[in-house]
Amino acid sequence: MATTQSGPEYGKRLLPHVIDCVAKTNPNRECFSTPLSSNPQDGWRAVTYGQYATAIDRLAHHIVKTSGTPEPGSFPTLTYIGINDPVYLVFVIAAVKAGYKIKALFLSPRNSEEAQLNLLQLTACDIVYHDATFQKPVEAWKSKQTSLKNNLLMPLDFWLDENGDQRSFPYVKDAKKAEWEPFVVLHTSGSTGLPKPIVVPHGFIMLDDKKHLLPEWKGRESVIRGLARTNRMWTPMPFSHAGGIYTFFGYHIYWETPVTFAIMDRPLTADFVVEQLAHAEPDIQSIVLMPSILEEFSLTEKGCETLSKFKFVVFGGGNLSDATGAKLLSRGVKLQNSFGSTECGMLPYYWQSNPEAWQWLIIHSDVLGVDWRPVAGEDDIFEMVIVRKDGPFSQQGIFWTHPHLEEWSSRDLFQRHPTLEDHWRYHGRCDDLIVFSNGEKLNPVTVENAINGHPKVKTAILVGTMRFQPALIIDPVSHPLTKQETKSLFDEFWILVAETNRRLPSHAQISKQLILLTSPNKPFPKLAKNTVHRAPAIKLYETEVDALYQKAEAGWEDARCNLDLGSKETFLASICRLFQTLTCVDTIEPDTNFFKAGIDSLQVVNACRLLRGALRNKSDKINPQRITPRIIYNKPSARQLTADLWAQHIGSLEEVDPDIEAANTMASLLAKYTKDLPERPATDKPPARTSQQTVILTGSTGRLGSFLLDSLVQDPAVERVICLNRAEDGRTRQLRLNAARGMQNNLDKVEFLQADLSQPGLGLPVEMYTRLQTSADRIIHAQWAVNFNLPLDSFEPHIRGTRNLVDFCARTARSTHLVTVSTVLAATSWNGHDSAPGTVPDGGYAQSKLLADLIVQQAAARGGVSAAVVRVGQVAGPEGDGLWSVDEWLPRLVCSSVRALGLLPRSLGVMSMVNWITSEAAARLVLEVAGLGPDGINRARGVYYGVNPHPVHFSTLVEPIVGFYAGRVRSVVDWRDWVAALERSNGEAADVTQNPALQLLDFNRDTPAEGSGVRFHFSLESTLEASRCVRDMLPITPEMFVQWCRKWDF
Template sequence: MTSSSEYPLGYGQRLVPHIIDDRARENPSQLFATFPKSSRIEDGFHEVTYGQFANAINASYIGPSELRYAILTVGAIKTGHKAFFPSPRNSIEAHLSLLESACCDVLLTAKKCHPVVEEIVYRRSMRRIVVPELEEWISAPLALSYPFETTFAKARYEPFVALHTSGSTGLPKLVVIPHGTLASIDAWQLLPSEGASPTIIQSFQGIRLFMPFPPFHAAGLYIMLPLAVFCNITIVLPPAEPLTAELADSIHVHGNVEGTILPTSVLSDIVKDTELYNNLQNLKFVAFGGAPLSKEVGDAVKAKSWPVNWLGATELCFTALEKMHADDWEYMKFHDCMGIDFRYHGEDLYEMFIIRDDALNLYQGIFCTFPHLREYSMKDLYSKHATKEGLWRYRGRSDDVIVFSNGEKMNPLTIEARISSHEMVSSALVLGNDRFQSAVLVELAKPTYDQEYQRQLLDSIWTTVEQANETTEAHGRISKSLIMFTSPDKPMLRAGKGTVQRKLTLDAYGKEIEALYIASNVDATPLADQHTLDTENIDSLSSSLTTLIFRSTGILLDPEDEIFEKRH
């Protein structure tokens, strides 16, 4: 990798506000983003040019929805402030904790704001400013230019924006992202000129991309600003309503998009509908992230388009990945420029660490976020490809791993993805920490209170659970009595990107989970289907013991086998 201070076209040393101003001056009619005129996508789209975008920033119109997040981010940078975007889905306790950490004393809201705003203002002394609607910003009279004259060297470690983690394992944590962290993805464009393999962002250059993630979430803001600006992407946004498979398809059909990036839950729903699924063939690629995609869904996508498995994190933006063959869509190949070391975690799992390397300084944005660190773990676990060197499959986070009361461990994500692929299921959470056996909490696509209907659905879903059990360690297999449905009035809690917040959801269902285990009597009587030993004679005892061991562990023993040798 180059260590020169001279970079072609300034890649890796460009600042987002500079690029926006340059395009507004040199090519003001260039499209920055589009958004639907109404909830009827076929009615067409409003277009926002770089000229309009830059003018809205200079006019200092700020607000909390859609493109206003991007405008606010750059406007705050230009005026020496730092924007912080909390998710409206946070609990009031999470909001107050984050606002305290960020030292926020001004709250910007739309005319119609989220109900949590009133509670925040009541609980914390803050100045509240109500801002105009997006259309007023875009049509604002030409404002005087407000130049941003800071150099990259000075701004590299200065704040670009403040965000927070998803809170999937507890209260979300504040993360301040400097300019240098984001500039690392711009630097990846240098790699081909150095004779290195390109990353997948080369495939995104100059396209129209459907981006449905909320802009208060890292994925949404990172795609809308640094990725779009660095790679000349035109962002196509959805209307301000919940994302469904039907809405995503409508954008695919009427939005003139060349690529899409979707939550795995929405992509799974698209594959279940023949018409929506067939429309994927008109896209150059279908990217997904945030959670594992079941093999059935991924293989279906592969038959219509190029599936792009991409990973990011609030703290580092995106990971540098090489382009994969469609057949290997389940795997990722991390570029050498990231400086990654995979360390053995246990069983077939490895934890990914990024090791600081001065020769890779321009590409390792994580060490702009955390300049005091020599290495960084994303706490993500991977397994190797069986035959292809350098290919890694994401298996979940280290804090997702379930540890049973007998010390056995299980990664729940594969079985969760398999159960979630059922057409009647929206999401599934496998649980079992400190228990003898795992259980699963299932959120239906159409939640119901009707217990008779739930019993019918359970019979339908059970076939899928059995299939998932076949590929799961014996100690992690789920019995029919340990399947529980969420209540319609208590859906699974979700982060801004749509992924389920595991710990918060399981905490919310703590009493119901405890009652489920008590009713099943599993912890009192370990899994083996309560098989009875036949002690009539030595042969019947041997036979019943081998059956008991097989049902409990999946290990088939001969009466003459040494059990402690077999367990290895």
């Protein structure tokens, strides 16, 4: 064993050497205690290091006798499967010793036959050792894998028998040479598919020995050192599981702390734990328990009292609900959180000495090499990504199990503590994220924790993938037997759900009609850690969940939403009450715009359900199929909606041409916001500066906005950038997004102001507004809500904001140049009053953008401001190191094609002509039109188009994409066939992290096929003449697309 004159050489000690060394120097030192039987009253047997080492040598000789000595460097695989007892712990070291090159694959008894055979095949394992209880299953495996040889292994008592073979089995290895040799092969839990083997080398497990060298950090000791301060620990860890192997060898052996093993031949309960503790050794000072067992302990005073006697209680393998933790804490229980994984081992976190912070891990990010990467749309939620980083105290187990990687995306999400530095709380998996059909995302952990805190709830699972809102499946502790009991339990749960809803964003709130109780004959499947196996559990209840949603779509009946059809006036009043009840808004007047009052897309869906349910038996003329979100988007006030529904009710509904209706609304808004546009000033203002400039930018946190800001920060001619953001913490959000996009975070010359462009004075204090008028040289307006569902009048605040910016420019000290970023969707021939088919843009978003363009163009023509419009098409990925966001439609399409469908479309329907521009090119064009940079256009006017003048067909990119993904794309199909395959892949159990195009299923379904007659043409003559950026633009090449594929890492 590696030692120096000053003592052990920590981090360089191989486990067989450590065990043999202690056995030689202190043979009677206790290593572990194991139950004598399945009856706690029979007690436990203490096993010394001398006995353990002898058992290992005895089994090593047996392995060589029964399986031979392997050829040097051949690395054959042995496996063992048996009851949960210390034979596993003897076998792994014996296998390492027997010929030096043998790996031990540990199979979990909980695996299916398919999983076991798959693991045997993946590891080329033909030799299985087993105990008597697994004789029949192994024989069954042999019938399907004929090369398999099996060996019955004697029980633990045989290997510990003092009268047995006493021959030693020397292990002569140098730690440096053996560090990459296999120590053991474990496997993942299989929570996202079949379990996968993980080869654990000696160097990996020696990291726990190296933790002896971890110094105190910020006054804290490492958690493993804190655990070692206990005389003895009681643990129920399964020996075939990584948690059991890592804890025993990495902690109990390397830190020489005795452990008492639990009786594990039956399901563990709080009562059974208490019974075992009553007959186990009296010097047990700490205990390891799963959250589900802690939940049980918290329900009784006796349980709380039992746990309060320990120095600390370690929990892991899942989240402990806040309510349970708080109750245990109040009863004097000292909790310690733990976290690790098969691939990574135990993280190098530190001892939590603050009892109130029991949920929070203190993680040394430098030692672990963590790059905390923000999750889009989530505040203070980060994914743990480990980046290779060498250092004297480095603890990076992942690069021992995955040596080919430079960084590892754990898929584990953590929440950062708002005030305590280095404190992180586990927040679930990226894979668990629910992505709703409207694009909203939800991590179910917070909701499930709140519901799981109820004493009558065993487990709650939130579902809703590709639905419009979540549903809740509750597995109660005790299932009701009668309808009355069901109703009482349901009502009791609803009180907690309603309370939880108040703390959730609207898209995450659970409706009463979308709660399901499990059936007693369909229990949730469990993993080895006694946590629910999420995907199979959701699949198990797929039919019931589908029926729940279908019933909800048919309409909800709610006593609070009684519609009075006695007259049009009473009907209007009851519609107002319905929306008031739905939204909790104090007052909904007949002419209140629903969306300006804060109604969101989920509430629109629920309003439709309530209307269908309330009208079901009251009017046979109102077609429930017409009550869809579209009618509310198009009739966004109680008066408008009532007029439409009442006309149906009395049979006088006349269909209005939507183009005429849209044209009339647009004409009214255009007249409103072009009234009294600023005139040309009597005397010319000083021109905008060309150096030491101040540039005002809106929308800096959007993708294009981020590239604009990045360029402005690097422009030496720009002295100051003023970012007007809707959010209060603009700088914090910008820094987070820049880090995620790989952009620089030097924002020293950027000032962030909270503004509301729709308000007078841009919502700024008077003195701030005046200062900006004095200093501004250029304004780039890139802020707009992107929502293709909302009607035109919902965008009126944005349209008003554009007019307010025009007025601001008219009053600045210099001739401030305004550039607004628009969309090619606004490129129609509508002239302010025409309603001919095809002239009015489709949808409120495009209509609002066109109105803003016309306001700017008319203002420039009037001479009151210098202004221009840039209509941008598809902005592709970056030319440089950044990432094309995987949340956009095309990356989603590629991801689904590769991960879920195995099919790639040869075209993109009517969007098959790839006239995309890169992110940098889009930013360069906008800056040129703003008059910035060496190729800035002086006082640009009119409309410029951000599309590629050298389009290529998508089919020219298909072959390189297929080649890059090397066999993962089985076939190339037509657009319609690809969409049909995407539709077939939909379902409650669909994993949108693997199949994200499902999130845009409606968009893909509605995209016309190529050759449908729908085409987009843009006149680029003036843009090419004025813009060097567009003139020099190159077509999108296969090499560029492959580069984006490489960065997506699908």
